Amino acid sequence: MGSMSEDQTPTYVDSGSGFNRDMNYIPDRILAGERSADPLDDRFPSGSKDSPREVQRWPAQPGRYRLIAAKACPWANRTIIVRSLLGLDDAISLGLPGPTHDKRSWTFDLDEGGRDPVLGYERLQEAYFARYPDYPRGITVPAIVDVPTKAVVTNDFPQITHDLFFEWRDHHRPDAPDLWPDHLREEMEEVMKRVFTEVNNGVYRCGFAGSQESYDAAYDRLWVALDWLEERLTDRRYLMGDAITEADVRLFTTLARFDPVYHGHFKCNRNKLTEMPALWGYARDLFQTPGFGETIDFDQIKRHYYVVHTDVNPTGIVPQGPELESWHTPHGRERL
Amino acid sequence: MGSMSEDQTPTYVDSGSGFNRDMNYIPDRILAGERSADPLDDRFPSGSKDSPREVQRWPAQPGRYRLIAAKACPWANRTIIVRSLLGLDDAISLGLPGPTHDKRSWTFDLDEGGRDPVLGYERLQEAYFARYPDYPRGITVPAIVDVPTKAVVTNDFPQITHDLFFEWRDHHRPDAPDLWPDHLREEMEEVMKRVFTEVNNGVYRCGFAGSQESYDAAYDRLWVALDWLEERLTDRRYLMGDAITEADVRLFTTLARFDPVYHGHFKCNRNKLTEMPALWGYARDLFQTPGFGETIDFDQIKRHYYVVHTDVNPTGIVPQGPELESWHTPHGRERL
Numbered sequence: 157m158g159s160m161s162e163d164q165t166p167t168y169v170d171s172g173s174g175f176n177r178d179m180n181y182i183p184d185r186i187l188a189g190e191r192s193a194d195p196l197d198d199r200f201p202s203g204s205k206d207s208p209r210e211v212q213r214w215p216a217q218p219g220r221y222r223l224i225a226a227k228a229c230p231w232a233n234r235t236i237i238v239r240s241l242l243g244l245d246d247a248i249s250l251g252l253p254g255p256t257h258d259k260r261s262w263t264f265d266l267d268e269g270g271r272d273p274v275l276g277y278e279r280l281q282e283a284y285f286a287r288y289p290d291y292p293r294g295i296t297v298p299a300i301v302d303v304p305t306k307a308v309v310t311n312d313f314p315q316i317t318h319d320l321f322f323e324w325r326d327h328h329r330p331d332a333p334d335l336w337p338d339h340l341r342e343e344m345e346e347v348m349k350r351v352f353t354e355v356n357n358g359v360y361r362c363g364f365a366g367s368q369e370s371y372d373a374a375y376d377r378l379w380v381a382l383d384w385l386e387e388r389l390t391d392r393r394y395l396m397g398d399a400i401t402e403a404d405v406r407l408f409t410t411l412a413r414f415d416p417v418y419h420g421h422f423k424c425n426r427n428k429l430t431e432m433p434a435l436w437g438y439a440r441d442l443f444q445t446p447g448f449g450e451t452i453d454f455d456q457i458k459r460h461y462y463v464v465h466t467d468v469n470p471t472g473i474v475p476q477g478p479e480l481e482s483w484h485t486p487h488g489r490e491r492l
Numbered sequence: 493m494g495s496m497s498e499d500q501t502p503t504y505v506d507s508g509s510g511f512n513r514d515m516n517y518i519p520d521r522i523l524a525g526e527r528s529a530d531p532l533d534d535r536f537p538s539g540s541k542d543s544p545r546e547v548q549r550w551p552a553q554p555g556r557y558r559l560i561a562a563k564a565c566p567w568a569n570r571t572i573i574v575r576s577l578l579g580l581d582d583a584i585s586l587g588l589p590g591p592t593h594d595k596r597s598w599t600f601d602l603d604e605g606g607r608d609p610v611l612g613y614e615r616l617q618e619a620y621f622a623r624y625p626d627y628p629r630g631i632t633v634p635a636i637v638d639v640p641t642k643a644v645v646t647n648d649f650p651q652i653t654h655d656l657f658f659e660w661r662d663h664h665r666p667d668a669p670d671l672w673p674d675h676l677r678e679e680m681e682e683v684m685k686r687v688f689t690e691v692n693n694g695v696y697r698c699g700f701a702g703s704q705e706s707y708d709a710a711y712d713r714l715w716v717a718l719d720w721l722e723e724r725l726t727d728r729r730y731l732m733g734d735a736i737t738e739a740d741v742r743l744f745t746t747l748a749r750f751d752p753v754y755h756g757h758f759k760c761n762r763n764k765l766t767e768m769p770a771l772w773g774y775a776r777d778l779f780q781t782p783g784f785g786e787t788i789d790f791d792q793i794k795r796h797y798y799v800v801h802t803d804v805n806p807t808g809i810v811p812q813g814p815e816l817e818s819w820h821t822p823h824g825r826e827r828l
Contacts, residue, residue, distance in 0.1 A: 169807050368809055375812045420756035425813030428764065470806055471505055473704055476711045477761030 168363075168465050174370035175361045180293065181312035186214040186221065186300065188323045214302065214309055216323050218247035221309065222274055223316075224283070225298040226262055227453045228255035228460030230356065230409040231313045232297040237405050238317045240447040243329025248320075253280055253297060255456035256463045261295045275306050283308045314352075317402060335402040344396055348403050351395075354381030356410050363422025363468060371423065379426050382435065389434040393441070393492040404442060411439040412452050415478050417461045421468060430482065440487040454480050504699075504801050510706035511697045516629065517648035522550040522557065522636065524659045550638065550645055552659050554583035557645065558610055559652075560619070561634040562598055563789045564591035564796030566692065566745040567649045568633040573741050574653045576783040579665025584656075589616055589633060591792035592799045597631045611642050619644045650688075653738060671738040680732055684739045687731075690717030692746050699758025699804060707759065715762050718771065725770040729777070729828040740778060747775040748788050751814050753797045757804060766818065776823040790816050 169175075223239060225232035239248060251272045253262035261281035264272040271278050280299060284291040287307035299311040310316060321335050336344070358378040365371035385407070388395065395403040410418075414429040430436050443449040462474040505511075550557075559575060561568035575584060587608045589598035597617035600608040607614050616635060620627040623643035635647040646652060657671050672680070694714040701707035721743070724731065731739040746754075750765040766772050779785040798810040 171807075365809060366807070371809045372812060420759070420761055423756070423809065423811040423813070425756055425811050426815055427813065467806060470803060471507075471702070473701060473707045473759065475759040475761050476708060477759070477763065479762055 167467050169467050170364070170366040173366045174374070175364035175366070177357055177360065178294065181296075181315075182287075182308060182310050183312055183315070184212045184214060184310045185312075185315060185319055186216050186309060186323060187319070188216050188326065216327070218327055219249075220303055222249045222251050222272075222301045222303050223298060224251045224253065224262075224272075224280055224301055226253045226255065226456075226460070227451065228456040229297050230413055233409040233412075233451060234313065234317050234405050235298040235320070236451045237408070237447055238320050238335065238402070240451065241335065241400075241405075242320060242324065242332045244320060244324055244327060247324060247327040248300075249274060249303075251275065251301075255453075255460040262297055274303060275301060277306070282306075317405065321402065333400055335400070335405070337396070337399070337401060340396045340401065344401060344403050347395055348406055350381065351385075351403065351407050351410075354378065355385070356406060359410060359414075359418040359422050359424050362424050363418065363465075375424070375426070378424060382432065386432045386434050389438045391492065393489050394438070400442070400445065408439065408442045408448060411435065412443065412454075413457055413461075416454055416458050416480065419478075420475065421461050421465070428478070437487040437489050440483055440485065441489040443483050444487065449483070503803050505803050506700070506702040509702045510710070511700035511702070513693055513696065514630065517632075517651075518623075518644060518646050519648055519651070520548045520550060520646045521648075521651060521655055522552050522645060522659060523655070524552045524662065552663070554663055555585075556639055558585045558587050558608075558637045558639050559634060560587045560589065560598075560608075560616055560637055562589045562591065562792075562796070563787065564792040565633050566749055569745040569748075569787060570649065570653050570741050571634040571656070572787045573744070573783055574656050574671065574738070576787065577671065577736075577741075578656060578660065578668045580656060580660055580663060583660060583663040584636075585610060585639075587611065587637075591789075591796040598633055610639060611637060613642070618642075653741065657738070669736055671736070671741070673732070673735070673737060676732045676737065680737060680739050683731055684742055686717065687721075687739065687743050687746075690714065691721070692742060695746060695750075695754040695758050695760050698760050699754065699801075711760070711762070714760055718768065722768045722770050725774045727828065729825050730774075736778070736781070744775065744778045744784060747771065748779065748790075749793055749797075750775075752790055752794050752816065755814075756811065757797050757801070764814070773823040773825050776819055776821065777825040779819050780823065785819070 223235055225235050227233065227236065236250065239245065239250065251264065251274060252266060254265040256265075257263055261279035263279050264270060264277060267273055275283065277283060279295075280297065281295045283299065283301045283306060284295055286305065287309075296311050296313075298313055298316055300309045300316060301307065302309050318336075354377060358374065358381060361374035362371060362378055365374055385395075394400050395407060411429055414424070418424040419428055429439060443452065458474050462469050463472050466472065559571055561571050563569065563572065572586065575581065575586065587600065587610060588602060590601040592601075593599055597615035599615050600606060600613060603609055611619060613619060615631075616633065617631045619635065619637045619642060620631055622641065623645075632647050632649075634649055634652055636645045636652060637643065638645050654672075690713060694710065694717060697710035698707060698714055701710055721731075730736050731743060747765055750760070754760040755764055765775060779788065794810050798805050799808050802808065
């Protein structure tokens with residue numbers, strides 16, 4: 157998410173303790189006129205836990221919203237992939253902040269004049285303040301912004317990709333994949349939960365550990381999970397079997413960052429992704445699938461982590477490695 | 493060498509510029525009673541360049557000197573290997589400072605009571621001050637200390653291993669290897685020079701670069717050299733052919749630290765050593781040769797770099813990886 161709160165020198169490592177992700181997001185949702193059925197959706201309308209606010213329901217109207225998603229950020233990367241897989245490019249526009257941000261906010265420094273061409277903002281922070289002038293939490297991506305009011309609607313990243321699937325169905329491309337197959341849903345929720353706590357977040361738990369003890373525990377926990385995934389993917393082409401689901405999107409954005417960033421910068425270095433045959437084949441298989449690889453910008457990814465986390469990498473120097481051409485090599489996973 | 497000067501917060505990265513190693517050492521030498529012939533030895537008696545001091549000649553007497561060499565340090569590691577290969581264990585005793593040091597000096601924190609059992613010192617610094625009360629440079633290992641006076645004789649690391657070979661011949665074991673074969677000497681000097689400037693020191697040039705520009709240049713330079721070595725070792729078992737020489741010792745101590753430290757900590761991460769078949773086979777071949785592998789303490793190596801270089805790794809957290817069991821796997825280099 158790459159959170160940044162105002163008036164604070166950014167620190168990521170909490171000295172002496174472990175890393176805990178703030179999971180309190182703006183819980184508003186964008187819903188279909190006639191709500192699509194999601195039998196397991198018991199979260200609605202409460203939104204993210206501990207939210208003090210009443211959840212507002214926004215209508216799913218093509219052309220109304222702008223997804224703000226930095227290519228560097230793995231949580232934002234998920235939304236770019238799902239939007240592409242579902243063919244929502246015309247329904248929801250996309251704004252792309254640059255890979256590094258200052259202490260106040262993600263910025264639109266890659267856009268002409270340093271402003272998002274639709275919202276006119278220099279900083280994503282402005283969209284948060286347009287909604288809540290006293291917004292106290294991190295300015296995170298992904299965020300969906302209501303273009304008419306230029307105010308943020310939600311930054312609740314797992315809910316965003318869920319709703320792009322269930323609530324925007326009328327606007328999907330005809331051959332959009334079934335990212336949330338009903339018959340696999342319960343197992344998929346379990347897999348996604350484990351992938352989130354142990355892998356997506358597990359790499360951060362290693363990298364932002366504030367003590368050797370918390371790092372060691374995080375490292376062990378991460379590799380237990382990666383070994384489980386390696387085994388699971390040895391005889392399954394995708395996490396849930398023969399077809400790509402939301403679970404694959406969620407794992408993929410972490411795997412794409414593994415060797416370029418997490419291996420060295422976050423000290424997740426038992427081995428490289430390239431040294432785990434099933435996971436490496438799986439990652440390349442997805443990378444070479446339309447909707448995945450073209451959303452990966454390794455330069456932005458590396459610059460983000462190595463430049464932003466000054467308390468992990470004070471020199472700000474971005475490594476030139478690793479060699480990444482091998483992402484394009486044959487993966488041989490079609491046989492599974 | 494792991495230099496430390498007094499009253500100074502240790503900094504390794506020189507912000508905004510490249511890394512330059514201070515090569516000014518105490519140039520004294522320990523010489524055989526009847527000096528062994530070294531036809532290419534044109535350095536003597538001038539010692540290291542720019543030295544303001546007159547070089548003193550000390551006699552090669554078994555039992556008189558103590559080699560102080562931290563296992564963590566690659567430059568010190570060379571001397572431990574050469575001493576072992578030549579069978580000088582009884583002639584020259586060995587003191588082993590711990591892997592981390594405070595801002596004043598390497599310390600004998602691994603020894604009982606925190607003191608070297610022969611010299612009685614807590615800090616190597618004391619041996620330097622016993623010789624020069626105002627010693628202004630870094631307190632480095634390896635260092636040879638004269639036990640009767642407890643004063644440092646020399647810390648000139650390339651000269652030390654040279655002299656262990658040429659000046660201590662009378663005390664070598666009968667089957668000691670010819671680490672400096674006459675007929676290869678000129679080519680070997682060229683190879684060692686390139687290995688030193690491009691690899692031994694090249695990894696430090698990457699890791700202590702004070703700007704992206706100097707890092708990028710250092711990285712490119714390092715990989716040109718590693719590709720040259722990979723090619724050279726594809727059809728040669730050792731750097732100079734069929735037998736181990738001083739050149740192999742000098743390359744080995746850098747290779748042993750490559751994946752555990754230089755790959756991540758120094759951002760030498762185009763690929764791991766394990767991804768270069770000839771170099772990786774060569775490194776394991778040496779590791780499995782008596783005199784090499786048993787001098788490698790991966791825990792000490794990792795702790796040294798990750799704990800001491802606080803301006804590169806401010807958290808001081810030591811990575812658990814990489815997996816290192818594979819150093820013991822068959823290398824297949826006997827066929828070369």
